[in-house]
Amino acid sequence: MIDIVISMGLTGAMLAMLGMGLLISYYGSSKTRNVGLFFLVIGIGLAYYITSVDTSTVHFGNAFIAFLGGMLGGIIGIVVFLIAIIKS
Amino acid sequence: MDMNLDIASWYWMDFFVSMLIVGIGVALLATGIFTSYFGAGKSQKIGFALLFVGILDLVVISVFTFDAVEGIESVFDSELFTDALISGVSALSGMVIGMFVILFVLMKVDTVDDLEDLDLEDLEDLDLDEELKKLEEELNQADNSTEEKE
Numbered sequence A: 001m002i003d004i005v006i007s008m009g010l011t012g013a014m015l016a017m018l019g020m021g022l023l024i025s026y027y028g029s030s031k032t033r034n035v036g037l038f039f040l041v042i043g044i045g046l047a048y049y050i051t052s053v054d055t056s057t058v059h060f061g062n063a064f065i066a067f068l069g070g071m072l073g074g075i076i077g078i079v080v081f082l083i084a085i086i087k088s
Numbered sequence B: 001m002d003m004n005l006d007i008a009s010w011y012w013m014d015f016f017v018s019m020l021i022v023g024i025g026v027a028l029l030a031t032g033i034f035t036s037y038f039g040a041g042k043s044q045k046i047g048f049a050l051l052f053v054g055i056l057d058l059v060v061i062s063v064f065t066f067d068a069v070e071g072i073e074s075v076f077d078s079e080l081f082t083d084a085l086i087s088g089v090s091a092l093s094g095m096v097i098g099m100f101v102i103l104f105v106l107m108k109v110d111t112v113d114d115l116e117d118l119d120l121e122d123l124e125d126l127d128l129d130e131e132l133k134k135l136e137e138e139l140n141q142a143d144n145s146t147e148e149k150e
Helices: A002-027 A030-053 A060-087 B012-038 B042-066 B078-108 B120-125 B128-149
Strands: none
Touching: A002 A030, A002 A060, A002 B078, A030 B078, A060 B012, A060 B042, A060 B078, B012 B042, B012 B078, B042 B078
């Protein structure tokens, strides 16, 4: 269980670093852009660790579709809430 | 980490569908609590309906997973469901922690562009009184010219 927590926690952090790094390095000012590139490098480092160094037996595909399913379910739930409020 | 990318061999039902239903339930529960507490009149009623549907959703998925009621066959494997729940929560927690780290670094790092390029000496040399006098003279000249034309 702890393997899943560590591996998927690192995966979540990697996604945040890559996504925010891309945004900041593209839209940031001259100084902020360097910070964005720094986050991108950390994200790539985490991706390398997860894919090559991590020796746990956690199945990435299954764990990732669980995360995707949860996110998608949350979005659908909020859409249902918005429809209910707007239609009322 | 097992990076098997054979999509056909992934447990879509136990990992994806179960978490999809849990995600809908949690979102409806959260929005239902929020709307029923802060809403008034019709909105509050909708909030209670959302809350009820959210609770029902979570109860149904627990019944279909953990054999809570006799006579109802379980649809999801309980161990895989637990793994899926831990995976989803862990990834979400990792994302939140990553975002906090990013915000912390952005706040700590000096992200304002340098003002070295701005030549402040030009501003210091400006005599504002002289500039005002010049402007007044220009305005007076413009007024005089319009009066002469009339």
